[in-house]
Amino acid sequence: MSPILYAATGAVLVGIGVFGLLARTHLLRRILAFNVIGSGIFLAFGGLGSRGPGSGVDPVPQAIVITGIVVALAATALAVTLVTRLFEETGAVTLPGEHPAEGPDAS
Amino acid sequence: MLPDLLAVGVPWAVASIVLPLAVALAAIALGPHARHLVLPGALLGAVIALAAAAQVLAHGAWHHAVGGWLPPLGIRLRLDGLAASFLVATAVVACGVAGFSRRLFEPSARRETRAGFAFWPLFFVMWAGLNAVFLGADLFNLYVALELLTLTAVAMVALDGKAETLAAAIRYLLFALLGSLAYLLGVALLYARYGALDLGLLRAAAVPDAITLAAGAIMTAGLMAKTAIFPLHGWLPPAHAGAPTPASAMLSALVVKASFYLIARLWFDVLPAAATVETSQLFGALGAGAIVFGSLLALRQEQLKLVIAYSTVAQLGYLFLMFPLTGSAAAPQPWAAAAWTGGMFHALAHAPAKAAMFLAAGLMIKACGDGRLAPLAGIGRDLPIACFAFGLAAVSLMGLPPSGGFTAKYLLLTAALASGQWWWALAILAGGLLAAAYLFRVLNRFLIAPAEAAPRVAVARRDQAIALALAGVSILLGLASLVPYQLLQIGRPAAAVGGLS
Amino acid sequence: MTAALVFDLSLCLLIAAVALAAVLADDLFTAIVLFIVYGLLAAIAWVRLDAIDVALAEAAIGAGLTGLLLVGAAARLGGRGAPPAAGRTPWRLLGKAAPAALCVAAAAALVVLVLALPDDAPGLRPLVAETIAASGVTNPVTAVLLNFRGYDTLLETIVLAVALVGVWSLTPDRDWGSVPGARQHARPDGVLATFGRLLPALGLLVAAHLLWAGADAPGGAFQAGTVLAAVWLVVVMAGVLPAPATADTRVRLLLVAGPAAFLGFGAVGAAGGVFLGHPAGAAKATILAIETALTLSIAATLGLLVLGVPRRPA
Numbered sequence: 001m002s003p004i005l006y007a008a009t010g011a012v013l014v015g016i017g018v019f020g021l022l023a024r025t026h027l028l029r030r031i032l033a034f035n036v037i038g039s040g041i042f043l044a045f046g047g048l049g050s051r052g053p054g055s056g057v058d059p060v061p062q063a064i065v066i067t068g069i070v071v072a073l074a075a076t077a078l079a080v081t082l083v084t085r086l087f088e089e090t091g092a093v094t095l096p097g098e099h100p101a102e103g104p105d106a107s
Numbered sequence: 108m109l110p111d112l113l114a115v116g117v118p119w120a121v122a123s124i125v126l127p128l129a130v131a132l133a134a135i136a137l138g139p140h141a142r143h144l145v146l147p148g149a150l151l152g153a154v155i156a157l158a159a160a161a162q163v164l165a166h167g168a169w170h171h172a173v174g175g176w177l178p179p180l181g182i183r184l185r186l187d188g189l190a191a192s193f194l195v196a197t198a199v200v201a202c203g204v205a206g207f208s209r210r211l212f213e214p215s216a217r218r219e220t221r222a223g224f225a226f227w228p229l230f231f232v233m234w235a236g237l238n239a240v241f242l243g244a245d246l247f248n249l250y251v252a253l254e255l256l257t258l259t260a261v262a263m264v265a266l267d268g269k270a271e272t273l274a275a276a277i278r279y280l281l282f283a284l285l286g287s288l289a290y291l292l293g294v295a296l297l298y299a300r301y302g303a304l305d306l307g308l309l310r311a312a313a314v315p316d317a318i319t320l321a322a323g324a325i326m327t328a329g330l331m332a333k334t335a336i337f338p339l340h341g342w343l344p345p346a347h348a349g350a351p352t353p354a355s356a357m358l359s360a361l362v363v364k365a366s367f368y369l370i371a372r373l374w375f376d377v378l379p380a381a382a383t384v385e386t387s388q389l390f391g392a393l394g395a396g397a398i399v400f401g402s403l404l405a406l407r408q409e410q411l412k413l414v415i416a417y418s419t420v421a422q423l424g425y426l427f428l429m430f431p432l433t434g435s436a437a438a439p440q441p442w443a444a445a446a447w448t449g450g451m452f453h454a455l456a457h458a459p460a461k462a463a464m465f466l467a468a469g470l471m472i473k474a475c476g477d478g479r480l481a482p483l484a485g486i487g488r489d490l491p492i493a494c495f496a497f498g499l500a501a502v503s504l505m506g507l508p509p510s511g512g513f514t515a516k517y518l519l520l521t522a523a524l525a526s527g528q529w530w531w532a533l534a535i536l537a538g539g540l541l542a543a544a545y546l547f548r549v550l551n552r553f554l555i556a557p558a559e560a561a562p563r564v565a566v567a568r569r570d571q572a573i574a575l576a577l578a579g580v581s582i583l584l585g586l587a588s589l590v591p592y593q594l595l596q597i598g599r600p601a602a603a604v605g606g607l608s
Numbered sequence: 609m610t611a612a613l614v615f616d617l618s619l620c621l622l623i624a625a626v627a628l629a630a631v632l633a634d635d636l637f638t639a640i641v642l643f644i645v646y647g648l649l650a651a652i653a654w655v656r657l658d659a660i661d662v663a664l665a666e667a668a669i670g671a672g673l674t675g676l677l678l679v680g681a682a683a684r685l686g687g688r689g690a691p692p693a694a695g696r697t698p699w700r701l702l703g704k705a706a707p708a709a710l711c712v713a714a715a716a717a718l719v720v721l722v723l724a725l726p727d728d729a730p731g732l733r734p735l736v737a738e739t740i741a742a743s744g745v746t747n748p749v750t751a752v753l754l755n756f757r758g759y760d761t762l763l764e765t766i767v768l769a770v771a772l773v774g775v776w777s778l779t780p781d782r783d784w785g786s787v788p789g790a791r792q793h794a795r796p797d798g799v800l801a802t803f804g805r806l807l808p809a810l811g812l813l814v815a816a817h818l819l820w821a822g823a824d825a826p827g828g829a830f831q832a833g834t835v836l837a838a839v840w841l842v843v844v845m846a847g848v849l850p851a852p853a854t855a856d857t858r859v860r861l862l863l864v865a866g867p868a869a870f871l872g873f874g875a876v877g878a879a880g881g882v883f884l885g886h887p888a889g890a891a892k893a894t895i896l897a898i899e900t901a902l903t904l905s906i907a908a909t910l911g912l913l914v915l916g917v918p919r920r921p922a
Contacts, residue, residue, distance in 0.1 A: 002616045006653055007299075007722045009620040013627050014292065015715025020631035021285070022707035027277060028636060028681055032643050034284055035674055036627050039650050039666070041292050044722060048299035050657050051729035057659040058731035059748035060180075061298065063757060064247050066665045066749070067764045068291065070830055071254050073669050073677075074771035075284055077913040078258055080681040081775045082265060082277050085917070087685050088780075089270040096274050121883040125875050128766060132864040132871065135773065138855065173759040175882045180735055180756045184883075219855060221784040225777030232770045239763065251763040258767060262774030268781065296721065302730030318721050 003057075007047030013040025025094040027083040031076060038072045112158065115166045119159035120186040123194055123238045126152055131231035139214035141227050149205035152234065156198035160191040160594060168598025170244065178245070178305030185244035185306070187598025189451060192591055193241040193368065196455045200360045200462045201234050203577045207466050207570055208353040222266050222351075229266075233259040233357060240365040246294045246304045249369060250287065253333070257283040260362050263354035264346045275345035282332050282342045286366070289329025296322035306377050315381040323378050330373075333366035336427060337397035340420045344404075347419060348412035352469025355412065356462040359419045364454050367426050374430065375447070379602035387431040387607060394427030395534035402541030406548065410478050411468045414549055418504060419461060421538060425453045425519065428531050432522040434606035442522040447603035448595050449518025455591065456511025456584045460503040463577035467493040467500070470570055471553075474563045480549065485557035492571035494553045499578035501546040503585070506539045511584025514592075616656060623649045636685075640678045647671025660826035661749040664818075668834040669910075676841075676914050744891025745823040753828065754895045758884045762874060765867040765902060768909045772863065776854055779917050785855045789844070789915035804846025811839030819903050823892065829866075829899040833906030840911045854918050859908065866905025870898050 013036055020033030042065040049061035087093055111117075130148035134141035168187035175181070208230070212223040236255030243249040261283065265276035298304055300319060301312045313319055335343035347359045374382055401421030408414045429450025433443040470493045471486050472478045487494040503510035506517075516535055523532035584591060626649060630642035647670045654663035736748050736756070743751035753761050779786075815832040822828030844851050852859045873894065877885035886894050 002613060003657060004723065005616050005620055006657060008719045009623055009653070011718035011722050012624050012715050014718060015711045016624065016627045016631055018714060019707055019711035021281075022711070023704055024631070026636065028678060028685070029631075029639060030281065032639060032678060033631060034288070035643065035670070036631065036646070037288050038291075039647070039670055040627075041288060041295055042662075042666075043650060043653060044292075044718075045295040045298070046654065046657050046659055046662060048295065048722065048725065049729065049731055050659075051299075051725070051727055051731075057657050057662075058729065058733045059736050059752050060732045060757070061295075062659050062662050062749045063752035064760070065659075065662050066753065066830060067247075067251065067760050069662075069665045069669050070764055071251060071767050073673055073910075074258060074767045074913070075254065075280075076674050076677055077916075078261065078771050078774045079277070079280055079284070080677045081778050081916055082261070082273060082280065084681050084684045085265075085268075085778045085780075086270065086273040086277060089273060092274075093685055095278055116881060118878045118881070118883060121874075121878045125871060125878065125883075128871055129868075129875070131766075132769070132868045135769065136857075136860045136864050136868075138857070138860065171883060173882075174755060174877075174884045174886070176739075176756050179732055180739060182757055182759045219785070221777065221779055221781055224784075225773050228770060228773045229777070232766060232773075235766070248757075248760050248763070251760055251767065254767055255763060255770065258771050258774055262770075262777050266777060268778065298731075299722075299725055299729065302732060318725065321717075321721055 003047045003050040005047070007044045010040045010042070010044030010047055013037070013043065016040070025098040027086070027093055027095070028080070031079045031083070034079075035072060035076060038068065042068055113162045113165050115162075115169055117162065118171060119155055119162055120171055120184050120190075120242050122155045123152070123159060124235050124242065126155060127231040127235035127238070131228045131235065134227040134231065138224060139217065139219040142209060142213065142223075145205050145209055145227060148231065149202045153198040153202050156191075156194040159186060160195050162186070163188055163191045163597050164590075164594060178308055179303040182245040182248050183305060183307075184242040186242060188594045188596060189599065190241045192451070192455055192594050193364070194238055196458045197234065197237045197241070197361055199580055200356065200458050200577065201230075203459075203462060203466065203573050204353045204356050205230070207356075207573045210567070211351075211353065225262065225266060226353075229259045229263050230353075230357070233263070233362070237361055237365055240368060244306045246297065246306070246309070248304075250291050250294060253287055253290065253366065253369070256362055256365055257287060257333075260358055263358070264350040266351050266354060267349070269349075271345070272349040275342075275349045278342045279346040282339070286329040286332035289332070290326045293322040293326030293329070296325075306372065310377050313378055313380060319378065320381055323373065323381050326373060327370055330366040330370045331393070334363050334370065334423060335420060336393050336423055337400055337420065338393075340397065340401065343420055344413055344416040347416040348410060352465055355416075355469070356465040359416065359465060360458040360462040363419065363423060364458065367423065367454065371429070371450070374607060375600040375602045379600070379607050382430075382607035387434070390427045391431035391531055394424040395531065397421060397424030397427070398534055398538040399541070402538060402545060405545040406541070409480055411472060411480055411483060411549065412465070412478060414480075414545060415461070415464050415468055418542065418545065421542065422453075422457050422461070422504060425516070425535070425538065426450050428519055428523070428534065430607065431528060431531060432519060432526060433603065434526065442525040443602075443606040444599075444604050445518045445525075446522035447599070448592065449515050449522060451595055452511065452518060452584075452588070452591070453515035456503055456515050456581055459577045459584075460500040460510075460512065460581035463496050463500040463574045463581065464504070466574040466577065467497040467571070470566045470574065474566045475561060476564060480552050482561065483552050484555050485553070485561070486563075487553040489563045490566060490571060492568065492575055493566070496571065496574035496578040497553070498550055499575070499582055501550060503578075503581040505542045505546060509585040510582045511588065512581065514585045514588045619649065619653060619656065623653060636682050637679075640675060640682055643678065644671050644675035647675065661747070661828065661831070664826060664831045665834075668831060668838070672838065673834065673910060673914060680914070680916065742891075744886060744895050747822060747824055747826065747828070749826070750822050750828050750895070754899065755886060755891060762867070762870050762884065765870060765905065768906065768913075769863060769867055772909050772913055775913060775916060776918065783917070783919050785853065786918040787851045787853050787920040788912055788918045789851050789920070800842070800846045801848065804843045804848040807839050807842050811835055815839070815903065815907075819899055820896075822899065823896060829902040829906060833903045834910060836903065836907035837910035837914070840907060841914060844911075844915070851915055859912075862908045863905055863912075866902035869901040873898060
């Protein structure tokens, strides 16, 4: 039962992350939301991979998730650098055309 | 006696990934000396791609089990006619771009410059990533290869470091990352369902149940965002137009095709059983929408590179007509092979044409120091070779004979009429007319006499010749279409013959 | 309901709640701190799933390094991100409600799909168990990462290297050739400086253990590389060692050594007919050699990724 519980939690995390992506315009908040989606997918992958008889997660999804975590970090590093550079050049923390001053949306 | 270099088992496919990676790593280590590696590396890459294609022509499609481990445990590379054709198209464009960029990113006063350091590793990793996508036969490995493309492409867009291109790069990254994550979610679901990641194994096991359809839909949506198919095209024009010229050429000619290639592999090679009349018609509708909207927007642009970028949005639309034109389970098309080959031919012919167009445009913009259309009046007198290259590439984009674009559109049109789907034929014809409209609008500008003699910066004849050579390849593809046509048929998926079912 | 199930259920609820809080928090720093907490909770989830290798990676990379990157960027953006005093109009509430409804529906659909999967997973656990004797190592995750699916790992190391190239490519032109990161203000007699002098020995031991143990127990090149990177970052931030200039040839060689060794090994195999093929009987030796080179390169790359764009004169 438990592995499926974690897989379902992963699915919920994907939803939460997508909400963050849609509802937030601050670019760092969007990067954070991407990471929530990513780790939700990983958790679903792992949870689904430990169903059935025997103990522990299927090592193939485990290895894949480790690779995925590293790839996500690489993308995050590039994204964060792009965002700080955009801020230094323009003072903006959102993409042009998206309004930062929308209540808590701005944060 | 020489060993048979094209024998089955000679790992040309592997070399096409290893070589650009090795050059990229060497470029990071060597800094300002990296430029000496560029031309030998690019030419060797082209030789490898041609050898891979010759090998397929001689001996047919084959697989290489990496590490000696067969799937489901291991990862296979798959070299068939389709993969080989894309390897060659990539090598042709990459060689042109490498030759064009060599002086652009030279070290200044023997010191390494920022862009000069970054461009070459990004370029060669991008090349390796493209080849890895074309050869990949494992869903997760393809994810990593796609991310190689995302990171290199986004970094290239931002290479100029201007505020607008930073914003364009971020927008591109957001779309591309969301697309990758959607793809990855689909991969996780398919693995949970079938316990395999290999395309061949999945094809054998796949049944059209809810989870398979959901996985296919999520993956396709993600890949569509990365391909910038209408209506997900918003990120493409600012990114492709804002990137440095060589990067524009690589991105528009090749990188967007990689995610399209995976959509095609997914539906034709893995999940043909899941395709329905409705999904095929939906894909076609998106394609037709892209053709019409992309072309209309191209017609309204005042910046030369934006015209070309919107033209990419439009041209990508043709690729998606392939799906309805191959038919479906309810209505398999006897002309499926023509539709599939036409779609792939279009992807291949568009590559050198679009690269040539961006390179020529970059030279014209450099010559007059302005990216808008108005100051380009009369540039044809100053840069005749670049303008001729632009015109030749335009012939292929408009689909006029005897270009590769003509062959592709002829095949698609034949399939549309033969299958009685006249509405797609209308989209193809309208696309050709609209392309003529937005391209002649630009070409006219090049040829009219300027009001007053404008000052021009000198541009190397050699760089113009590179653009011309690439445009020539897109014409040559139409004149000598038999060999690429035959190559594409080798190892072609069954669904490309009998229709998606 | 067993105690274990109660624990799992509570943990899952907590993970989802913290993730939601990180997304909803008004203050940027609060959101990032919540994200780091979320990452650590996710690592506990991986422990519960008996996936210690992943738990280590999630805690060190997913929570730790990602959190560091976000904190660093937030600091650089300064006060930008505090909520302005704009009112909540019905229109704006609708703008929130629509995506929220969409996401709830999507998450619910995904949960249904996940729950609908049959209980007997058709995974590769038995096949890995059967084949592992030939892989050279006994930790199945290391066997998959370095042998069965070594090609993924090769491309992954290239992803890391090219991400660093991308980050460096965003250097303002005037700063090119300088030293990454912001100037540090650690007092030479402060806690951080003392820590920075004591930590390396301990960190090296931990990293070496993770690397060596990775063959047979949880651990491996990525976990060891992350520990080394973290130690190095503390040492640099404490001012014990200076950050290297990006143009330093030794740094460049360190960055490419691991991927180059892996690629070279793959190419030698390809010349013999099998790309990335391990020699029969010597797989453990080749895996450890590649992992050692990878650990050093991964550590350097991760550390430099966190330090970011060069901004200080060399």
